[in-house]
Amino acid sequence: MKIEVYDPALCCSSGVCGPDPDSALIEFAADFDWLRSNGVSAVRFNLGQEPGAFAASAVVRKRLGTQGVRCLPLVVIDGEVFTEGRYPTRSELSSRIEGAAVGGTAQSGSTGPRATAERGAEKTVAPTGDRA
Numbered sequence: 001m002k003i004e005v006y007d008p009a010l011c012c013s014s015g016v017c018g019p020d021p022d023s024a025l026i027e028f029a030a031d032f033d034w035l036r037s038n039g040v041s042a043v044r045f046n047l048g049q050e051p052g053a054f055a056a057s058a059v060v061r062k063r064l065g066t067q068g069v070r071c072l073p074l075v076v077i078d079g080e081v082f083t084e085g086r087y088p089t090r091s092e093l094s095s096r097i098e099g100a101a102v103g104g105t106a107q108s109g110s111t112g113p114r115a116t117a118e119r120g121a122e123k124t125v126a127p128t129g130d131r132a
Helices: 023-037 051-056 058-071 090-103 113-119
Strands: 002-007 041-046 074-077 080-084
Parallel strands (some): 002 041
């Protein structure tokens, strides 16, 4: 799984700077670090600093062509738009990552958020069929 985040023009790579940073940027910066710490391939591109990355992506070019910068931030997962015009929540990201693991597209040896969460507690599953 590959997550690409196309940010609007920000003053720095995360946008979390200055005297009064946007709380949505602070929260997403933490969520982005969480993704990477759980083994997810994730990259961010800032329109003000890396316009070539926007031009290189057909998905991003199309959205920018039809909606302009209103579509930013644009989050693309495995080549498909996941969210646009806002940053996804950690819950949304977690659900998408878990769905990919169930769908068989996650890397083997699962190190994603679900695997990390499940390591701390054993799950008990009742057997199917007749119970003795």
